[in-house]
Amino acid sequence: MTDKTQSIHGQWSSRFAFILAATGSAVGLGNIWKFPYITGENGGGAFVMVYLLCVAALGIPIMIAEIMLGRRGRQSPINTMKSLAAEAGADPRWHYLGWCGMLAGFLILAYYSVIAGWALAYLVKAFFGVFMNSNAEEIKRLFENLMESPIQQIFWHTVFMVLTMHYVMRGVQNGLEKAVHFLMPALFVILILLVAYAMSSGAYEQGMAFLFNPDFSKIDADAVLTAMGHAFFTLSLGMGAIMVYGSYLPNHVSIAKTTFFIAGADTVVALLAGIAIFPLVFANNLEASSGPGLIFQTLPLAFGHMGGGWLFGLLFFVLLIFAALSSSISLIEPAVAWLVENKNLDRRQASIWSGSACWLLGVGVVFSFNIWSEVKLFDKNLFQLLDYLTANLMLPLGGVAIAIFAGWMMKQSHAEQELEIPAEGFKAWQFLIKYVAPAAVFLVFLHVLGVL
Ligand code: PHE
Numbered sequence: 001m002t003d004k005t006q007s008i009h010g011q012w013s014s015r016f017a018f019i020l021a022a023t024g025s026a027v028g029l030g031n032i033w034k035f036p037y038i039t040g041e042n043g044g045g046a047f048v049m050v051y052l053l054c055v056a057a058l059g060i061p062i063m064i065a066e067i068m069l070g071r072r073g074r075q076s077p078i079n080t081m082k083s084l085a086a087e088a089g090a091d092p093r094w095h096y097l098g099w100c101g102m103l104a105g106f107l108i109l110a111y112y113s114v115i116a117g118w119a120l121a122y123l124v125k126a127f128f129g130v131f132m133n134s135n136a137e138e139i140k141r142l143f144e145n146l147m148e149s150p151i152q153q154i155f156w157h158t159v160f161m162v163l164t165m166h167y168v169m170r171g172v173q174n175g176l177e178k179a180v181h182f183l184m185p186a187l188f189v190i191l192i193l194l195v196a197y198a199m200s201s202g203a204y205e206q207g208m209a210f211l212f213n214p215d216f217s218k219i220d221a222d223a224v225l226t227a228m229g230h231a232f233f234t235l236s237l238g239m240g241a242i243m244v245y246g247s248y249l250p251n252h253v254s255i256a257k258t259t260f261f262i263a264g265a266d267t268v269v270a271l272l273a274g275i276a277i278f279p280l281v282f283a284n285n286l287e288a289s290s291g292p293g294l295i296f297q298t299l300p301l302a303f304g305h306m307g308g309g310w311l312f313g314l315l316f317f318v319l320l321i322f323a324a325l326s327s328s329i330s331l332i333e334p335a336v337a338w339l340v341e342n343k344n345l346d347r348r349q350a351s352i353w354s355g356s357a358c359w360l361l362g363v364g365v366v367f368s369f370n371i372w373s374e375v376k377l378f379d380k381n382l383f384q385l386l387d388y389l390t391a392n393l394m395l396p397l398g399g400v401a402i403a404i405f406a407g408w409m410m411k412q413s414h415a416e417q418e419l420e421i422p423a424e425g426f427k428a429w430q431f432l433i434k435y436v437a438p439a440a441v442f443l444v445f446l447h448v449l450g451v452l
Contacts, residue, residue, distance in 0.1 A: 037291055101241075
């Protein structure tokens with residue numbers, strides 16, 4: 001057992017280090033690749049509103065709960081849930097929550113790494129000036145060529161997975177922490193530049209209207225589920241990533257303040273990405289609903305035509321890859337921490353085992369974009385299936401379980417002691433995790449199932 005003031009895996013050197021790492025986990029492909037394309041597929045404004053509402057009413061309170069459980073347990077999510085259930089006198093089976101989270105992280109990373117691989121391929125294209133003066137048709141062709149090539153995608157997916165394992169091996173302070181130090185501010189700056197370009201590209205107003213004028217007739221229960229699931233996905237909630245990061249958090253740090261910062265930064269990055277992308281979509285007569293290729297078919301157009309576009313393109317893809325890496329290491333960390341605690345492996349072996357298994361599933365995901373694109377279950381190919389299963393089902397359910405544990409199982413005095421927030425704030429938080437979060441998630445599920 002650990003001594004409760006520190007995890008055996010190490011500790012963040014400061015509050016700032018934790019903020020960087022947790023923000024690094026939250027900000028990733030979810031913000032820059034996924035948010036714009038699912039917004040495009042689900043009709044824009046109304047979808048964005050539901051997503052923002054879910055971040056505020058579910059995401060923030062559950063993030064507070066998840067960090068809190070992690071810090072109190074100080075171990076991998078599985079063992080944290082075991083010891084917290086024992087402390088609370090709750091059913092020991094609560095530790096299955098840790099298992100589900102580990103599985104979700106594993107399933108997400110399998111496709112996350114493939115998409116990050118696309119970004120690596122585009123980094124090379126940017127370097128060789130491939131986007132220069134290209135038109136929308138050419139840029140689209142470029143993306144289709146990559147989709148049609150399993151070999152290229154597997155190559156880049158492998159490179160990304162090796163990078164992830166490399167950073168995970170180096171451990172909390174050396175690997176995870178250093179990887180994110182300069183990244184966030186730089187990413188922010190480049191997004192602002194892209195927004196500035198989008199403002200001058202012509203279809204800015206149309207892009208903004210698409211993003212921020214809600215038309216609720218455009219969304220149905222499925223879209224609401226996707227928006228809600230994305231709130232969990234983008235904040236890295238419901239699978240133990242934030243819990244395991246919380247377990248490396250020093251005791252004196254304010255969890256609530258930190259959470260507001262992380263959620264705020266994450267939301268701003270997603271909105272900036274949307275504001276940069278949709279004006280380009282409309283100015284070039286592209287399909288807003290073109291799917292996972294959306295950013296790869298829009299941003300290169302900007303880089304191909306803006307002043308300094310070569311350099312900005314290069315920088316953008318470098319930053320996107322780092323943003324993806326600082327998320328991927330958190331997807332696999334629960335598994336690695338658990339392997340180290342229970343299977344007597346060192347971090348190196350644990351990273352190699354879990355990374356390799358994920359890599360293999362990722363190869364299947366690559367095929368789902370070409371040779372297996374018609375192999376479907378529930379009308380979804382492997383990529384779509386993994387995405388739906390994790391973001392729309394496992395993360396919201398995991399998040400609600402965390403909320404229920406923190407709200408109903410744990411001793412209130414323990415939660416108060418961890419959070420140290422004023423009484424009204426504590427009451428509001430409790431209300432959200434005890435009632436609002438479980439009710440909201442189940443209502444949405446029932447709607448999707450057609451029961452309501
Ligand atoms: N939040 C990350 C992103 O937006 C993805 C992620 C999900 C990371 C779940 C960890 C856990 O890209």
